[in-house]
Structure formats: structure tokens, C-alpha cells
Amino acid sequence: MTEKRPWATLPFDCKYRLIDFNLSNTINANVKSVYMLFNQGKTKSVFDHIGGGREWHLDSVDSRYFIHFYQDFLQRKAEGRPYFESVIDYLNKSKSEYTVFMGNRMLCNIDLAAVLKIHEQSDNELTVVYKKMPRNQIYHQDEILEVDERGNVTGNHNSLDDRSDNELLNLSMKIFICRTDRLMTALQEGQNAGAPVALLDFFNQMMGQVKTQAYEYTGFLSNIFDIKSYYDANMAMLDPKKFASLLYSKHKVYTKLKNEVATYYSATSDVKNSQFATGCLVDGKAHNSLFSRSVVIENGAEIESSIVMANCKIQEDAIVKYAILDKNVVVEPGVKIIGSAEHPLVVKKNTHVLSDVYGGE
Incomplete structure (x- = not known):
């Protein structure tokens, strides 16, 4: 299913794509500038689906979106050139006070404005979103957070390295918020020090270097990392409570519209x-x-x-x-x-x- 399309454009629940949820989460939080990173050769379905971005209000005068290739970062690093240059340039031109980073495998309908409000009230440099999840719904490369009673991240490790007996683990949802100026500085310093090219790995590394706060998400979440989890996420939509929790919360999920006859x-x-x-x-x-x-x-x-x-x-x-x-x-x-x-x-x-x-x- 992902031979010629990225995970992000896999169909979901009859009429959606997985990317619809991240785009909707950002637009519902009044984010007007979006930067997307994909593997080279797998973007045709992305352009086919997003088009001009009208459904997500990305075609307005003060909104915009950019698509870049991960392989360009790898090539630049191999050649000894600044590989985060395009990201830093984008962040600088965005004029945004804060930046949110989201991965592409966590299916949720989250209020990012609420996460930002909590972040603004703390003195931490970084906020990461997590949810308590059973082990059988966690991928072996997912990041597990260690969170103290005040909600601060005291450590993080790969799920493969988890030795606890806990039935529920603090699964990082790959959603981070931080000040844009601080992120630009961290990216500049990181590429000078040979930091990981993958932005998710960069943020995971950053958690261990700066004061980080954890925000617990309690809504519906599907962690999609293989055929079984993708199948289960779709089948969960046949449960009215899960369907309503994901798609009929106070935050709308937008998708590409098609005018067709009824079934x-x-x-x-x-x-x-x-x-x-x-x-x-x-x-x-x-x-x-x-x-x-x-x-x-x-x-x-x-x-x-x-x-x-x-x-x-x-x-x-x-x-x-x-x-x-x-x-x-x-x-x-x-x-x-x-x-x-x-x-x-x-x-x-x-x-x-x-x-x-x-x-x-």
C-alpha cells in the first residue's frame, strides 16, 4: 500500500486520508504556514490530494504550505553542507512566535491551541504530547517518556529498551511545541554538531538537552505502524463512540471534497x-x-x-x-x-x- 504513496496519504474511514488529521489539527489551531517533509518519489498522491490546499484554508492570502524532500537533507549532510538550511529559512520567514512539529503515524484529533497555552504558562523550552498506551499498540521504535509528578520529562528511551512491568506506557505522540527562535538556534547548533537528519530524531535528542514538559492527551489515538494497526484503526470507526470521538469532536476534520451521487x-x-x-x-x-x-x-x-x-x-x-x-x-x-x-x-x-x-x- 505504501509502494508509491507515503503513509500520510493512506485512505482512512472511507473518505479521509491520514494526512487530513494533522492538517486539520494545525488549521483548527489557526496555524497558517505549514512545512511538510516527504520521501522523494512518493509525493504524487500528496499533490493529488492537497491540490491548492483550499479545503484546509491554505490557499488564502496569509496562508501557505511548502513540501520538501528528506533525501535532500541526507545529500546535503553527506556533502558537508548545512542540511537544515531550508527549515531554518522557512521558520525565519514564517514570523511565527511558536512552532509545532507533528509526525505522520499518530491518528488523533487534538486541540493544539490548548497544548500551546500550557506551554506558554511553563518555563520549559519544549513541550511534548504523550498518551498512556498498552504495549501491544506501541511500535518497537517508538519513544517512551519518563514523566515526574509535576509533568516534566525526566528521560526518554526507545520502547525496545523498556524494562518496566507497567501495562501502560507513556507513548510520545511525536508532537512537539517550542519557541521558533529557540528552535532555529537549536537546528543551527545541531547541524554544526552533526545532529540526526530526521527531524523526529532531532526532537527526541533535544528532549534530553533542554527542559521539557509533557502534555497528556486523553482523546482517541491510533498508532499506525503496520498492516494490523492500520486495519484496526479503520475498523475502530465502526464503534460509534470511537467514531464520534475522532470525527465529531468540537474540532472539524477537513478532507478533499468530491461531489458525487449518493450510494x-x-x-x-x-x-x-x-x-x-x-x-x-x-x-x-x-x-x-x-x-x-x-x-x-x-x-x-x-x-x-x-x-x-x-x-x-x-x-x-x-x-x-x-x-x-x-x-x-x-x-x-x-x-x-x-x-x-x-x-x-x-x-x-x-x-x-x-x-x-x-x-x-
Whole structure:
């Protein structure tokens, strides 16, 4: 699924992309200048989705966004040149008093204005957002925070190095806030000292060098780091409480708009606990599943506990269970695609499935 697209543009809950949540979080906090860093060769889907940025109000006179390539940082460092130069230049021209950094794997709807207010009231140079999470929802490379009773970060370590018996760990959500002038100075000093090129690694290192405050987030969070966690995050949207917590809080989530006809459910359709985007044609069975735009489910077809992305066609009497079908997949009549809840089976984009596929062992 990420062969030609970054994690950030993976579809989510029928009509959204993961990047929508970070963009919405920033815009809802009145952030008007956004700098995005992607891997080279994987930005086509980013431009296709964001376009001019109208849906996130990034096309106004006083708003703007920039996209840069991570590989350029690596090349500059290898050549001995200042590799944070473009970031420092951007921060300087932004004229912003504060800067927020966000990673791309933590799916949440957070009030960044509230985080900033707490940061302004403290005498710490850096504020990091965290949430108490069970071990099975933490990636082995995620950062765990050590937080004292006053909410200050006393240490941080990789989850692989955690030796505690705690059932819940203080998972860093990869969201940081600090003064812009202080960040520019830190970046300048960091590149002179050979600091990590990846900005997330830079901020993790910075936590151990400056006074850092921890802000505990208590809302809905999905930590998406593999197929299973991506599948679970989507399936969680079939739970009304989790769906409302993420998408119907007081902060709106914006996405690219498409004007299409409503989904049509015929007399033969059998739909239970499922979500559909616009433009779908449903003649068959859909239980506990999510469907993006313009999906066709023919008579006798059965889809259960699956994620079906845009423009897929499941033909007569086909069966799809515990699977993720990427865009434009065609499933021939009578074909079975069967995975499991622990190991959802993924069918690549544009695949024409002619015979049975089993997985989830």
C-alpha cells in the first residue's frame, strides 16, 4: 500500500486520508504556514490530494504550505553542507512566535491551541504530547517518556529498551511545541554538531538537552505502524463512540471534497454495521466493513470485516473476509479472498483477482 504513496496519504474511514488529521489539527489551531517533509518519489498522491490546499484554508492570502524532500537533507549532510538550511529559512520567514512539529503515524484529533497555552504558562523550552498506551499498540521504535509528578520529562528511551512491568506506557505522540527562535538556534547548533537528519530524531535528542514538559492527551489515538494497526484503526470507526470521538469532536476534520451521487442500496443488498462513501452500488452483502467511493458489490457477493478502497468491483458470489483491497481491485465471480483478524490479507492496487487467495496463517 505504501509502494508509491507515503503513509500520510493512506485512505482512512472511507473518505479521509491520514494526512487530513494533522492538517486539520494545525488549521483548527489557526496555524497558517505549514512545512511538510516527504520521501522523494512518493509525493504524487500528496499533490493529488492537497491540490491548492483550499479545503484546509491554505490557499488564502496569509496562508501557505511548502513540501520538501528528506533525501535532500541526507545529500546535503553527506556533502558537508548545512542540511537544515531550508527549515531554518522557512521558520525565519514564517514570523511565527511558536512552532509545532507533528509526525505522520499518530491518528488523533487534538486541540493544539490548548497544548500551546500550557506551554506558554511553563518555563520549559519544549513541550511534548504523550498518551498512556498498552504495549501491544506501541511500535518497537517508538519513544517512551519518563514523566515526574509535576509533568516534566525526566528521560526518554526507545520502547525496545523498556524494562518496566507497567501495562501502560507513556507513548510520545511525536508532537512537539517550542519557541521558533529557540528552535532555529537549536537546528543551527545541531547541524554544526552533526545532529540526526530526521527531524523526529532531532526532537527526541533535544528532549534530553533542554527542559521539557509533557502534555497528556486523553482523546482517541491510533498508532499506525503496520498492516494490523492500520486495519484496526479503520475498523475502530465502526464503534460509534470511537467514531464520534475522532470525527465529531468540537474540532472539524477537513478532507478533499468530491461531489458525487449518493450510494445506492438495492432490494437484494444486506448491509450491517458498515460505512460507505458516495457513489457505491450495493446489491450484495456487506457486514462490518468500510467502503470508499464508487465501489460496486454485485448480487450474491459477500464482504465481511474488510476495508475496500475506491473503484473496486466485487463481482457475483465472490467472498471477501478480513482483507484490505487497495484502489481499482476487481474480484472475479465466485473468487474467495480470506484473511484473518490478526493477519488481514492485502490485495495490491489495480489487481485483477482471478483465483482464490487465502492468508492469515
